[in-house]
Amino acid sequence: MGRDTRSGGIFSPTRCCEVKYAGRMSHLRSSSIRQMLKMASERDLISFAGGLPDASLFPTETLAELSQKIIRDYGRTALQYAPTEGLPALREKVAFWLRGKGLEIQEDQVLITQGSQQGIDLLSKLFLESGVGLLAENPSYLGALQCFRFFEARLYAAALDEEGMTLEALNRAVKRKPRLAYLMPNFQNPTSVYYSLARRKAVTDILAHRGIFMVEDDPYGELIYEGSCLPPLWQFYEGVDKVYLGTFSKTIVPGLRIAYLVGNEGLVRQLALIKQATDLHTNNLGQWIVNSFLEEGLLPAHIELIRDRYRRKRDIMAQSMARHFPSWIRYRIPQGGMFFWVKAPSMLDPMELLQACLKRGVSFVLGSDFYLESPSDSSYLRLNFTSVEEDRIETGISVIGEEMRNLTQGEIRRGQ
Numbered sequence: 001m002g003r004d005t006r007s008g009g010i011f012s013p014t015r016c017c018e019v020k021y022a023g024r025m026s027h028l029r030s031s032s033i034r035q036m037l038k039m040a041s042e043r044d045l046i047s048f049a050g051g052l053p054d055a056s057l058f059p060t061e062t063l064a065e066l067s068q069k070i071i072r073d074y075g076r077t078a079l080q081y082a083p084t085e086g087l088p089a090l091r092e093k094v095a096f097w098l099r100g101k102g103l104e105i106q107e108d109q110v111l112i113t114q115g116s117q118q119g120i121d122l123l124s125k126l127f128l129e130s131g132v133g134l135l136a137e138n139p140s141y142l143g144a145l146q147c148f149r150f151f152e153a154r155l156y157a158a159a160l161d162e163e164g165m166t167l168e169a170l171n172r173a174v175k176r177k178p179r180l181a182y183l184m185p186n187f188q189n190p191t192s193v194y195y196s197l198a199r200r201k202a203v204t205d206i207l208a209h210r211g212i213f214m215v216e217d218d219p220y221g222e223l224i225y226e227g228s229c230l231p232p233l234w235q236f237y238e239g240v241d242k243v244y245l246g247t248f249s250k251t252i253v254p255g256l257r258i259a260y261l262v263g264n265e266g267l268v269r270q271l272a273l274i275k276q277a278t279d280l281h282t283n284n285l286g287q288w289i290v291n292s293f294l295e296e297g298l299l300p301a302h303i304e305l306i307r308d309r310y311r312r313k314r315d316i317m318a319q320s321m322a323r324h325f326p327s328w329i330r331y332r333i334p335q336g337g338m339f340f341w342v343k344a345p346s347m348l349d350p351m352e353l354l355q356a357c358l359k360r361g362v363s364f365v366l367g368s369d370f371y372l373e374s375p376s377d378s379s380y381l382r383l384n385f386t387s388v389e390e391d392r393i394e395t396g397i398s399v400i401g402e403e404m405r406n407l408t409q410g411e412i413r414r415g416q
């Protein structure tokens with residue numbers, strides 16, 4: 001490595017500066033598939049790939065009015081530094097909202113975070129170090145896995161069925177004595193699995209009995225399209241070794257980065273210390289805006305609007321899949337959340353399918369990215385249905401269906 005006189009600066013194909021990075025950097029990998037999608041996204045793609053909310057539902061007019069009023073009338077406070085734990089009025093409202101879901105908590109148990117991704121990061125900083133075990137659903141949310149790997153946790157995978165984490169897998173994994181368990185009971189990312197009531201009770205019983213700290217991540221619980229959501233795991237876990245993570249990213253907007261973590265007071269104090277060392281506090285203006293949105297009582301109606309739109313998109317997607325996918329493709333219609341989790345048979349290589357679809361302007365992500373252990377299961381695709389425009393869903397799905405048939409024609413003929 002050295003100076004590259006052609007460009008006039010320090011240049012290395014493998015390092016971008018002369019000083020060695022921390023060893024943990026080797027655990028952060030950028031997935032090649034994501035890079036491929038990023039390049040492709042520069043075209044006008046029909047993208048089932050991301051996990052983005054529908055931006056046409058963002059309450060932009062309301063947020064503009066609220067922001068203007070806040071800056072004009074309260075700017076000297078709302079634009080000042082703020083307490084690390086979060087805006088007191090917002091903590092209070094979050095506690096009130098969660099009490100409505102059966103979490104018997106007080107405002108000093110709430111820590112306002114910069115997205116729930118920050119909650120995951122703070123918990124990792126508090127609990128994880130090289131070799132510490134963490135139990136998670138397999139597959140699981142990629143952003144959390146990246147964070148856990150960065151802090152050098154040992155990941156113990158527990159498989160899912162249609163009711164949640166299987167008790168067989170859980171019992172096997174807890175024998176390895178993990179310190180933490182990371183769970184998404186509502187419309188899990190990427191599978192959209194929704195834990196049954198019985199499974200909620202059984203899983204939390206085992207975790208509490210073994211003294212395993214439970215991290216419940218619930219960004220999708222409000223996005224339920226039939227019925228009302230089952231009680232959070234928090235309610236069934238007996239003891240204080242638990243946190244609940246929630247976010248306004250899917251119910252208001254992700255760009256403000258306002259989310260919350262709930263735990264016992266002592267834990268929240270520890271996490272606040274770490275947060276102080278990380279970013280001092282969450283974006284204050286964003287907290288004021290979300291607080292006003294809640295104060296005006298706008299959230300319930302907005303959630304209803306989102307549910308209606310997403311339910312319709314999910315139904316269009318399901319009808320399109322039934323019409324265009326070969327009958328040997330397996331999937332379940334999700335009751336909530338943002339994704340279809342689609343299983344391809346062994347004769348179809350999802351990577352080849354993705355390449356063929358990208359050439360025709362359609363993208364999705366490969367399920368293999370979300371697995372904890374290698375070799376991962378590479379027979380799944382994750383299709384997001386919330387961000388594609390309604391009138392482009394069927395076109396995109398028909399392209400995927402056609403390419404599924406094109407790529408398997410030879411195999412099917414051979415099998416006949």
Ligand SMILES: Cc1ncc(COP(=O)(O)O)c(C=O)c1O
Nearest residue numbers: 051115116117141189247249259
């Ligand atoms: C399961 C899960 N947890 C956390 C997050 C991060 O959400 P936030 O925008 O609140 O950081 C996501 C984002 O998609 C997610 O799917």
